Amino acid sequence: MVSPILPLTLENVELRRQGKRVLGPVSYTLDGEGITIVMGPNGAGKTSFLRCMHGLERLSRGRMQWQGDEDRIRARQAFVFQTPILMRRSVLDCIAYPLILDGLSRREARKAAEREAEIVGLKVTLNAPANVLSGGERQKLALARALIRAPEVLFLDEPCANLDLHSTAEIERVLAGARDRGTRIVMSTHNVGQARRLADDILFLSDGRLIETGSRDVFFAGPGTPEARAHINGDLLP
Amino acid sequence: MTFKTAIAAISALWLATAAGAEELKMAVTTSFANSGLAEILLPEIEKDTGITVELLVVGTGQALKLGEAGDVDAVLVHSKAAEEEFVAAGHATHRREIMYNDFVVVGPAADPAGVKAATAATEAFAGIAAAQAPFVSRGDDSGTHKAELKLWKAAGIEPAGDWYKAVGQGMGAALNTAAGMDAYILSDRASWLNFENKANLGLLFEGDKALFNQYAYLPVNPEKHAHVKADAAKALEDWLTSDKAKGMIEGYKIGDQQLFHFNAEAM
Amino acid sequence: MNDIFEGLTQAARLVVTLDADLAEITLRSLQVTVTATLIASAIGLPLGAWIAVNRFRLRRIVIVVLNALMGLPPVVVGLVVYVILSRSGPLGVLGLLFTPTAMIIAQVIIITPIIASISHQAIRELWADYHDLLISLHATRRQRIATLLWDGRRALMTASLAGFGRAIGEVGAIMIVGGNIDHATRVLTTAIALETGKGDFGLALALGFVLIALAIAVNLALHVLSGTERGSRW
Numbered sequence A: 001m002v003s004p005i006l007p008l009t010l011e012n013v014e015l016r017r018q019g020k021r022v023l024g025p026v027s028y029t030l031d032g033e034g035i036t037i038v039m040g041p042n043g044a045g046k047t048s049f050l051r052c053m054h055g056l057e058r059l060s061r062g063r064m065q066w067q068g069d070e071d072r073i074r075a076r077q078a079f080v081f082q083t084p085i086l087m088r089r090s091v092l093d094c095i096a097y098p099l100i101l102d103g104l105s106r107r108e109a110r111k112a113a114e115r116e117a118e119i120v121g122l123k124v125t126l127n128a129p130a131n132v133l134s135g136g137e138r139q140k141l142a143l144a145r146a147l148i149r150a151p152e153v154l155f156l157d158e159p160c161a162n163l164d165l166h167s168t169a170e171i172e173r174v175l176a177g178a179r180d181r182g183t184r185i186v187m188s189t190h191n192v193g194q195a196r197r198l199a200d201d202i203l204f205l206s207d208g209r210l211i212e213t214g215s216r217d218v219f220f221a222g223p224g225t226p227e228a229r230a231h232i233n234g235d236l237l238p
Numbered sequence B: 001m002t003f004k005t006a007i008a009a010i011s012a013l014w015l016a017t018a019a020g021a022e023e024l025k026m027a028v029t030t031s032f033a034n035s036g037l038a039e040i041l042l043p044e045i046e047k048d049t050g051i052t053v054e055l056l057v058v059g060t061g062q063a064l065k066l067g068e069a070g071d072v073d074a075v076l077v078h079s080k081a082a083e084e085e086f087v088a089a090g091h092a093t094h095r096r097e098i099m100y101n102d103f104v105v106v107g108p109a110a111d112p113a114g115v116k117a118a119t120a121a122t123e124a125f126a127g128i129a130a131a132q133a134p135f136v137s138r139g140d141d142s143g144t145h146k147a148e149l150k151l152w153k154a155a156g157i158e159p160a161g162d163w164y165k166a167v168g169q170g171m172g173a174a175l176n177t178a179a180g181m182d183a184y185i186l187s188d189r190a191s192w193l194n195f196e197n198k199a200n201l202g203l204l205f206e207g208d209k210a211l212f213n214q215y216a217y218l219p220v221n222p223e224k225h226a227h228v229k230a231d232a233a234k235a236l237e238d239w240l241t242s243d244k245a246k247g248m249i250e251g252y253k254i255g256d257q258q259l260f261h262f263n264a265e266a267m
Numbered sequence C: 001m002n003d004i005f006e007g008l009t010q011a012a013r014l015v016v017t018l019d020a021d022l023a024e025i026t027l028r029s030l031q032v033t034v035t036a037t038l039i040a041s042a043i044g045l046p047l048g049a050w051i052a053v054n055r056f057r058l059r060r061i062v063i064v065v066l067n068a069l070m071g072l073p074p075v076v077v078g079l080v081v082y083v084i085l086s087r088s089g090p091l092g093v094l095g096l097l098f099t100p101t102a103m104i105i106a107q108v109i110i111i112t113p114i115i116a117s118i119s120h121q122a123i124r125e126l127w128a129d130y131h132d133l134l135i136s137l138h139a140t141r142r143q144r145i146a147t148l149l150w151d152g153r154r155a156l157m158t159a160s161l162a163g164f165g166r167a168i169g170e171v172g173a174i175m176i177v178g179g180n181i182d183h184a185t186r187v188l189t190t191a192i193a194l195e196t197g198k199g200d201f202g203l204a205l206a207l208g209f210v211l212i213a214l215a216i217a218v219n220l221a222l223h224v225l226s227g228t229e230r231g232s233r234w
Helices: A046-054 A070-075 A091-101 A106-119 A135-147 A165-180 A192-198 A216-221 A226-233 B002-016 B030-034 B037-049 B060-069 B080-088 B121-131 B143-154 B171-181 B189-194 B230-240 B243-251 C002-016 C020-053 C059-069 C074-085 C100-136 C141-151 C153-168 C172-178 C188-197 C201-226
Strands: A008-017 A020-030 A035-039 A061-065 A077-080 A153-157 A184-188 A201-206 A209-215 B022-029 B051-058 B074-077 B096-108 B135-137 B164-166 B184-188 B201-205 B212-219
Touching: A008 A046, A020 A046, A020 A061, A020 A209, A035 A046, A035 A192, A035 A226, A046 A077, A046 A153, A046 A184, A046 A201, A070 A077, A077 A135, A077 C100, A091 A106, A091 A135, A106 A135, A135 A153, A135 A165, A165 A184, A165 A192, A192 A216, A201 A216, A201 A226, A209 A216, A209 A226, B022 B030, B022 B060, B022 B230, B030 B037, B030 B051, B030 B143, B030 B171, B030 B184, B030 B189, B037 B051, B037 B230, B037 B243, B051 B060, B051 B230, B060 B074, B060 B080, B060 B143, B074 B080, B074 B230, B080 B143, B080 B212, B096 B121, B096 B171, B096 B189, B096 B243, B121 B143, B121 B201, B135 B171, B143 B184, B143 B212, B171 B184, B171 B189, B171 B201, B171 C188, B184 B189, B212 B230, B230 B243, C002 C201, C020 C059, C020 C100, C020 C141, C020 C153, C020 C188, C020 C201, C059 C100, C074 C100, C074 C172, C100 C141, C100 C153, C100 C172, C141 C153, C153 C201, C172 C188, C188 C201
Parallel strands: A035 A184, A035 A201, A077 A153, A153 A184, B022 B051, B022 B074, B135 B164, B135 B184
Antiparallel strands: A008 A020, A008 A061, A201 A209, B074 B212, B096 B184, B096 B201, B096 B212
16 A cells, blocks of 8 residues: 555755755655665765655755645654664663654553564664664664654665675565565665665666666666666776 | 652751741841850840841941841941941831940061050051051951041041052951961951961050940831831840840950950840 | 861861761751752753754854853852842842842852753754754654753763852852851851851861862762763663
């Protein structure tokens, strides 16, 4: 079932920082189900693109539109940052935090957090402070925290950038599970293999512009632009 | 847990200091408080009248100001002219003389101004001015300060110059300064005797009638300030002028010296 | 040197014999300053957090003013509170002048800017860490501040303790508004001023040492209770 807050439409969205254009103009409509993978070289604007959609950036130009009222929209999406933001709390309290914001009692929230930790395969002492976790564990914590509100749309910014194969595989398993439960996922990655494994469709950004969109099979069969072709072939651009 | 413990500790702090008896605020001069007489009298007053007298120790100037503002219920000071003005302005119902002590001239034991040989207080002061010997003045509009200025005037001297140091502080602090600078100073006898940091200073001149220091009691006028405890102030006045007070005041001694002379008259 | 030694021995004797007067003024020092610190913290901590989290037009000016107020001269605060609480002042009817309450009011005014300013610094750093997460999770303004206050509580305790330290050693303001009345408003600092005035440096120093010991004891007690510096906890 397609989330009622979708489709999300971006019209000529542009983002500037200190006078420098970092994204756009981009026009795009996010709709349907499945996993959309955002690809592109460093500095192409992948992170800015995701942050824009999630509402973390103030648009310099253009329009962006979700469906429904503000509170509903915000509560039904989640974001996983490239570097997990840990709170100065225990692992369990970090995961439970979004539910505390929703007004649940600490007990209930922690109970739900325990279940979520198990789903993402976080096998650590849950009452330990969050900052003792390893990189992979931190990312799982962030994922559990993002999933605990059962978001309808989930954004992930290179969640596996610094992880080993094992942790990457576990996170991919969790994401596939979330997709199967109906969560619309938008995720950026540098990892071409990961894109092949997870993507239903692909967005390719270059120099802040969306230069290619299409289903996974079409994209990997033959990218239309030289930039995208070079990227998936692992070529070094001049 | 921690939070509850903290709350309990704080409430205990407050409960421990809750008081019961009727309280009366009285502004008194530093010289009276430093004499130590208050510590003898106050417990007896509380025992006999049930009034807890809270002393605000300030200079005469501020003491009268407190009475004028209605921040105290009574005033006990020593500066006749200012007191009479105070009564005339209606700030107090009346002025009642209680007792007197005396001022003494204190200075360096070497006595460069020859104060010891003086026959009158004005002569002693003239000597200090002539020798340009360092002199510490309270300079705080207190009764002692006013008494000092009166003496300079009587000696026909306008005190000014490097040798004249107005410190603007209480008796104790002024004595500390004088001790530190080896300077002359006019002090009430009680403060001087109780002062523990005498250093090189010694008592050089005493006994002139001009140095007598009359203390008077001024109950704040309830017509001006309805909240003042006029009944308690009356009870305190009665006690201070009683025979019992007379005995205790006359009997108060430091190192064999009687400090105060009771001279309240029956009304 | 002699005075310092005498002060130390006298302090030891007063403490060992549990001198009643000493206990009374020490307890009152604690009562006044702990209460003032609690009130000032209740105002200053959320204020510091609020300024750290919100962007508003006068923000820069508010921060500058707050920092400047950290140096507020206690004597001036005392004088202003005195004039306001005096029977002939605007709040005279309350009859608060020369009571511990007046001393608490003065101390709250002196230390609130300190607590607000230090907590603002601490919260600003935490906010930089948490910003994206709290925005992403759609936390309300109130929830953001509550979260920052809670997660920053160790740093905030330092802010409160800085306020406590300033207040417990303060004499200028409470001398004026409290009046140093024996058995009513006399606290350690005003007693020290009094004994210095009498030239009794030994006793003054003894009280001074008790004051220092008290400040250290309160700090230690709080750190032990809250378990800071223990292992990897925050």
